[in-house]
Amino acid sequence: MINIVLAESALETVPREIADHPSVKRLAERRGKDPTSTLLDISYHYAAMKDLEDWDRRGRPDITYVTLLTLLESPLNREGRLSIYVHTVRDFIISVDPKVKLPRNYTRFEGLMEQLFEVFKVPPKGKPLMTLKRGTLKDLIRVVAPSRTFFLTEEGKRTKVEAFANKAVKEDRPLVVIGGFQRGEFSDENLRLADERVSVYKEPLDAWVVAGIIAHELERALGIL
Numbered sequence: 001m002i003n004i005v006l007a008e009s010a011l012e013t014v015p016r017e018i019a020d021h022p023s024v025k026r027l028a029e030r031r032g033k034d035p036t037s038t039l040l041d042i043s044y045h046y047a048a049m050k051d052l053e054d055w056d057r058r059g060r061p062d063i064t065y066v067t068l069l070t071l072l073e074s075p076l077n078r079e080g081r082l083s084i085y086v087h088t089v090r091d092f093i094i095s096v097d098p099k100v101k102l103p104r105n106y107t108r109f110e111g112l113m114e115q116l117f118e119v120f121k122v123p124p125k126g127k128p129l130m131t132l133k134r135g136t137l138k139d140l141i142r143v144v145a146p147s148r149t150f151f152l153t154e155e156g157k158r159t160k161v162e163a164f165a166n167k168a169v170k171e172d173r174p175l176v177v178i179g180g181f182q183r184g185e186f187s188d189e190n191l192r193l194a195d196e197r198v199s200v201y202k203e204p205l206d207a208w209v210v211a212g213i214i215a216h217e218l219e220r221a222l223g224i225l
């Protein structure tokens with residue numbers, strides 16, 4: 001089983017500090033919701049977000065959406081070889097049932113995430129397909145108990161992705177960590193959790209591109225493709 005975490009993901013609800021900002025209130029009212037029950041999104045909340053700490057690494061729920069779609073629909077996951085988690089920038093952990101079918105419509109995904117932050121599981125009744133609880137990346141790694149933790153970062157050691165995948169599949173319980181944010185590096189605290197830091201390309205790539213490359217190479221290494 002390969003464990004993948006999308007870490008420090010720019011997925012959260014509107015923080016209380018900016019809930020009264022006119023642009024935030026107006027948007028939430030239009031959707032008939034309390035501002036703090038809506039997702040923070042830099043494309044709508046830019047003006048209000050500029051005073052938030054780390055504002056340029058927050059409010060990108062689309063990164064989680066596209067990366068999850070890429071991973072969940074990969075042959076690697078279809079073959080039952082993946083465990084997928086999302087760790088968020090405000091330290092929540094989302095466990096994702098590998099069988100979940102995410103909505104193909106982004107607005108519906110937003111609604112699903114808003115429900116998840118409100119009631120901590122979706123669907124609210126019956127067997128949950130996603131659950132949310134408080135927790136740091138360190139907490140998550142303690143639970144997953146990986147045999148080796150690989151952080152994917154353009155600042156890491158340049159490695160042929162094929163060599164990386166061949167090494168990862170030889171591990172008992174490998175954990176691959178990909179950043180779910182738009183800018184910058186993992187926090188120093190989280191980077192210290194890495195056994196290895198791996199770069200697969202000379203420039204920064206989008207998280208979903210890295211997820212696609214990694215899933216594909218793991219599929220080859222496991223003989224799925």
Ligand SMILES: C[S@@+](CC[C@H](N)C(=O)[O-])C[C@H]1O[C@@H](n2cnc3c(N)ncnc32)[C@H](O)[C@@H]1O
Pocket residue numbers: 151152153154155177178179180181182183184185186198199200201202203204205206207210
């Ligand atoms: C959009 S990048 C994060 C922001 C990026 N560091 C920047 O400043 O533009 C999202 C994530 O994809 C992974 N990633 C991006 N480029 C990579 C590369 N060249 N090698 C390995 N991982 C990479 C890392 O996990 C990174 O945190």
